[in-house]
Amino acid sequence: ILNVEQSPQSLHVQEGDxxxxxxxxxxxxxxxxxxxxxxxxxxPEALFVMTLNGDEKKKGRISATxxxxxxxxxxxxxxSQPEDSATYLCAFKxxxxxxxxxxxxxxVKP
Amino acid sequence: xxxITQSPKYLFRKEGxxxxxxxxxxxxxxxxxxxxxxxxxxxxxxxxxxxxxxxQKGDIAEGYSVSREKKESxxxxxxxxxxxxxxxxxxxxxxxxxxSTDTQYFGPGTRLTVL
Numbered sequence: 001i002l003n004v005e006q007s008p009q010s011l012h013v014q015e016g017d018x019x020x021x022x023x024x025x026x027x028x029x030x031x032x033x034x035x036x037x038x039x040x041x042x043x044p045e046a047l048f049v050m051t052l053n054g055d056e057k058k059k060g061r062i063s064a065t066x067x068x069x070x071x072x073x074x075x076x077x078x079x080s081q082p083e084d085s086a087t088y089l090c091a092f093k094x095x096x097x098x099x100x101x102x103x104x105x106x107x108v109k110p
Numbered sequence: 111x112x113x114i115t116q117s118p119k120y121l122f123r124k125e126g127x128x129x130x131x132x133x134x135x136x137x138x139x140x141x142x143x144x145x146x147x148x149x150x151x152x153x154x155x156x157x158x159x160x161x162x163x164x165x166q167k168g169d170i171a172e173g174y175s176v177s178r179e180k181k182e183s184x185x186x187x188x189x190x191x192x193x194x195x196x197x198x199x200x201x202x203x204x205x206x207x208x209x210s211t212d213t214q215y216f217g218p219g220t221r222l223t224v225l
Binding site: 031044 | 200
């Protein structure tokens with residue numbers, strides 16, 4: 001079983017703050033790293049798929065970077081809004097299976 | 111509407127009873143997955159199926175069984191051998207599990223409580 005760790009476990013920020021969180025994964029035999037967003041009472045939804053060292057992805061105010069050599073990915077949210085409140089999951093893809101971290105729960109206060 | 115459905119949303123069972131959780135998708139995806147979530151933990155893979163009539167054990171398969179007789183359906187049976195079955199169960203599907211870019215689509219989940 002591969003170990004995927006996310007930090008922090010939870011985060012409380014004010015509207016307008018920028019924030020970031022980390023996903024750590026095994027640096028050997030990298031295949032892909034996926035980020036998902038999971039809002040309360042909804043299903044997890046895909047945010048980014050990252051496959052190459054140095055990958056940077058962006059969707060609106062949310063962006064992600066990838067360092068496969070050291071085994072980490074950062075997710076950044078610029079100017080957080082209350083609608084960004086959710087749990088953000090990262091998942092390390094090992095060929096045909098995913099290993100999920102326990103998530104970072106973000107709460108953005110108006 | 112294309113998507114994944116899981117039923118029921120909440121399920122209560124007595125200890126020692128087998129229970130089957132339903133998962134159906136109309137996305138024409140080849141791969142399907144079952145995950146379990148416990149408080150403070152990430153999603154853990156129970157079983158997955160890359161194609162109809164084929165499935166493999168995940169990391170925590172003991173006490174569970176599945177079938178994949180149709181592309182659209184991947185039911186999960188929680189047997190009495192599962193020592194701690196109370197949990198939130200999520201089903202997912204994807205186009206082709208062998209692709210690095212293959213994204214999973216999740217159902218709404220079933221919360222199982224064993225009394």
